[in-house]
Amino acid sequence: MTDDPIVSVRNLKKHYPITEGILSRQVGAAKAVDGISFDIAEGETLGLVGESGCGKSTAASSIIRLEDPTDGEVIFNGGGRQGRTRNSDGTHPNDITKFQDEELKAFRRDAQMIFQDPSSSLDPRMTVGSSVAEMLLVHGMTDKQRRREIVEDLLERVGLSADYYDRYPHEFSGGQKQRIAMARALVLNPEFIVADEPVSALDVSIRAEILSLLNDIQEEFGLSMLFISHDMSVIREVCDRVAVMYLGEIVEIGDTEDVFSDPQHPYTEALLSAIPTPDPTVDRKNIELKGTVPSPISPPSGCRFHTRCHRVIQSDEYDLEQEHWRALLTFRDRVRGGEVDPDSIRTALSGEERDPSDVTDETVKSELRTEFDLPERISDADAESTLETALDALAEGRFDDATETLSTFSTPCEKEEPGETDHGDGHLSSCLRNQSEVRAEPAPADD
Ligand SMILES: Nc1ncnc2c1ncn2[C@@H]1O[C@H](COP(=O)(O)OP(=O)(O)OP(=O)(O)O)[C@@H](O)[C@H]1O
Structure with missing residues (x-):
C-alpha cells in the first residue's frame, strides 16, 4: 500500500x-x-x-x-x-x-x-438484467446463475428491485435508467x-x-x-x-x-x-458571463479568459472604472473583428420614413456607447479622448482608423500566459492578477 x-x-x-x-x-x-x-x-x-x-x-x-x-x-x-x-x-x-x-x-x-x-449504455432489445450481466460475461464469468445473482443483488443496491432483471429499458423512467446504468458500471467492481x-x-x-x-x-x-x-x-x-x-x-x-x-x-x-442562493439576505452580485466560450481552434492569446473577464487588468496608463475598462476592450475587439456596423445603426434608427443619412454622427456614436455599455463620458480623460476619436472614425466609416486608435487599449492579460499561484492546501489558480498580488506582497519573514 x-x-x-x-x-x-x-x-x-x-x-x-x-x-x-x-x-x-x-x-x-x-x-x-x-x-x-x-x-x-x-x-x-x-x-x-x-x-x-x-x-x-x-x-x-x-x-x-x-x-x-x-x-x-x-x-x-x-x-x-x-x-x-x-x-x-x-x-x-x-x-x-x-x-x-x-x-x-x-x-x-x-x-x-x-x-x-x-439510454446510451443500455441496449433497448436486451433486458436490463442481461445488459448488466453482459459485462460479467465479457470479462469471463461463464456461470449464468452466478451472473444473475450478482446482478440481482446490484439492482437492489442501486435502489431498484431484483424483479426488474427481466424487464426492458423502455419500461423505466430516466432516473431508474440511470440507476441501471450505475449497476452496469459497478458490476465489475x-x-x-x-x-x-x-x-x-x-x-x-x-x-x-x-x-x-x-x-x-x-x-x-x-x-x-x-x-x-x-x-x-x-x-x-x-x-x-x-x-x-x-x-x-x-x-x-x-x-x-x-x-x-x-x-x-x-x-x-x-x-x-450564477448559483441561486436560498438566503435572501445574502447579496451576491451576479457576474454575467457574456458571449460563449471562444473556439478552441484559435484560442485567445495570453490568458484565454481575458476576452470575457470582468477583472481583466487595466493598462498602467489608465485609471477608470473596471466595468468601463471591460466595455472598452470588448468594443475594441468587436471593431477589430469587423462586427460593428454604423450603417445598420443608421438604418435601424431612421425607421421607414427617414433617410438613414439623416441620422447624425452624434446619434450613431451615442447608440454605440449604449450598445457596448460605455458611459457618456469615461472618467479617465485620456481614455475618453481615445474612445471619442475612434467613435468619430467609425461614424465616418473609417474602420481602419477606428481599429488602429482602439488598439492603444491593451491589457497584460492578452500578452502574458498566467502561471500557477499556490494559495495553500493544494489550492492553485492561474490568473495574472494573483501573480502580481503575490509579487507585490512578499511573504512575511519566518521569525
Ligand atoms: N471530434 C471533434 N472534432 C473537432 N472538435 C471537437 C470534436 N469533439 C469536440 N470538439 C470540440 O472540442 C471542444 C470541447 O468539447 P467537449 O464536448 O469536450 O466540451 P464539454 O465541456 O464537454 O461541453 P458539453 O458539456 O457541451 O459536452 C468543443 O469546442 C467542441 O466543439
Missing part, C-alpha cells in the same frame, strides 16, 4: 485535426483539451466543472481511453498497480495512454464511465468511475436522489471518481475537490470548500455567482 494517487493526469492534450478540401489537408486543430494536470486520491471525488464546450467530455473520454489523447500521461495506479516506478526511459508502466491488449482490457474492468444519457453529467438529463425532482445514491455507492464501494458537471451546485453536493476548466485548460483547482468560499480565478467567481 502506498500513497500514490489512484489517477495522475499529466499535461493531457486532445487536439482534433481540422481538415480542408478533398485531400483532407490539415489546416489547424481544435485544442479541446490543452495540457491539463491533476491527481485523484483513493476514495476521492474530483469535480471537473466549466461551461459547455470547455473540453470536459473530451477530457473524460481521453482519461478513460475511449479516445486516444494527443499527448500527456494518465497514470492509473489501481488494479494492483500501486508502487510501480518509472522505467529508465522516463515512461511509466501504469500510463494508460500506452496500454495495449490485455492491459487495456484489465483497465476497462477497473475503470468505468457513467454517461449523461443512461471497478476502482475508478468517470461520471459525465450523470444528472443533467434527469428531471430536477429526482436529481438529488441520484446524487445521494452516487455518494452512498462511492463510500460503499470505496470508489474514486471524476465527476463532470457544468453546474457548480451539483459539484458542491458530490465533490471533495474541484477543478475549474476553461477552453481546454484548468484555471483553478482546490478543495471544494476552499474554492467555493474563496474563489481565486475570476471565471470561478463568475460560475459561483
Whole structure:
C-alpha cells in the first residue's frame, strides 16, 4: 500500500485535426483539451466543472481511453498497480495512454464511465438484467446463475428491485435508467468511475436522489471518481475537490470548500455567482458571463479568459472604472473583428420614413456607447479622448482608423500566459492578477 494517487493526469492534450478540401489537408486543430494536470486520491471525488464546450467530455473520454489523447500521461495506479516506478526511459508502466491488449482490457474492468444519457449504455432489445450481466460475461464469468445473482443483488443496491432483471429499458423512467446504468458500471467492481453529467438529463425532482445514491455507492464501494458537471451546485453536493476548466485548460483547482468560499480565478467567481442562493439576505452580485466560450481552434492569446473577464487588468496608463475598462476592450475587439456596423445603426434608427443619412454622427456614436455599455463620458480623460476619436472614425466609416486608435487599449492579460499561484492546501489558480498580488506582497519573514 502506498500513497500514490489512484489517477495522475499529466499535461493531457486532445487536439482534433481540422481538415480542408478533398485531400483532407490539415489546416489547424481544435485544442479541446490543452495540457491539463491533476491527481485523484483513493476514495476521492474530483469535480471537473466549466461551461459547455470547455473540453470536459473530451477530457473524460481521453482519461478513460475511449479516445486516444494527443499527448500527456494518465497514470492509473489501481488494479494492483500501486508502487510501480518509472522505467529508465522516463515512461511509466501504469500510463494508460500506452496500454495495449490485455492491459487495456484489465483497465476497462477497473475503470468505468457513467454517461449523461443512461439510454446510451443500455441496449433497448436486451433486458436490463442481461445488459448488466453482459459485462460479467465479457470479462469471463461463464456461470449464468452466478451472473444473475450478482446482478440481482446490484439492482437492489442501486435502489431498484431484483424483479426488474427481466424487464426492458423502455419500461423505466430516466432516473431508474440511470440507476441501471450505475449497476452496469459497478458490476465489475471497478476502482475508478468517470461520471459525465450523470444528472443533467434527469428531471430536477429526482436529481438529488441520484446524487445521494452516487455518494452512498462511492463510500460503499470505496470508489474514486471524476465527476463532470457544468453546474457548480451539483459539484458542491458530490465533490471533495474541484477543478475549474476553461477552453481546454484548468484555471483553478482546490478543495471544494476552499474554492467555493474563496474563489481565486475570476471565471470561478463568475460560475459561483450564477448559483441561486436560498438566503435572501445574502447579496451576491451576479457576474454575467457574456458571449460563449471562444473556439478552441484559435484560442485567445495570453490568458484565454481575458476576452470575457470582468477583472481583466487595466493598462498602467489608465485609471477608470473596471466595468468601463471591460466595455472598452470588448468594443475594441468587436471593431477589430469587423462586427460593428454604423450603417445598420443608421438604418435601424431612421425607421421607414427617414433617410438613414439623416441620422447624425452624434446619434450613431451615442447608440454605440449604449450598445457596448460605455458611459457618456469615461472618467479617465485620456481614455475618453481615445474612445471619442475612434467613435468619430467609425461614424465616418473609417474602420481602419477606428481599429488602429482602439488598439492603444491593451491589457497584460492578452500578452502574458498566467502561471500557477499556490494559495495553500493544494489550492492553485492561474490568473495574472494573483501573480502580481503575490509579487507585490512578499511573504512575511519566518521569525
Ligand atoms: N471530434 C471533434 N472534432 C473537432 N472538435 C471537437 C470534436 N469533439 C469536440 N470538439 C470540440 O472540442 C471542444 C470541447 O468539447 P467537449 O464536448 O469536450 O466540451 P464539454 O465541456 O464537454 O461541453 P458539453 O458539456 O457541451 O459536452 C468543443 O469546442 C467542441 O466543439
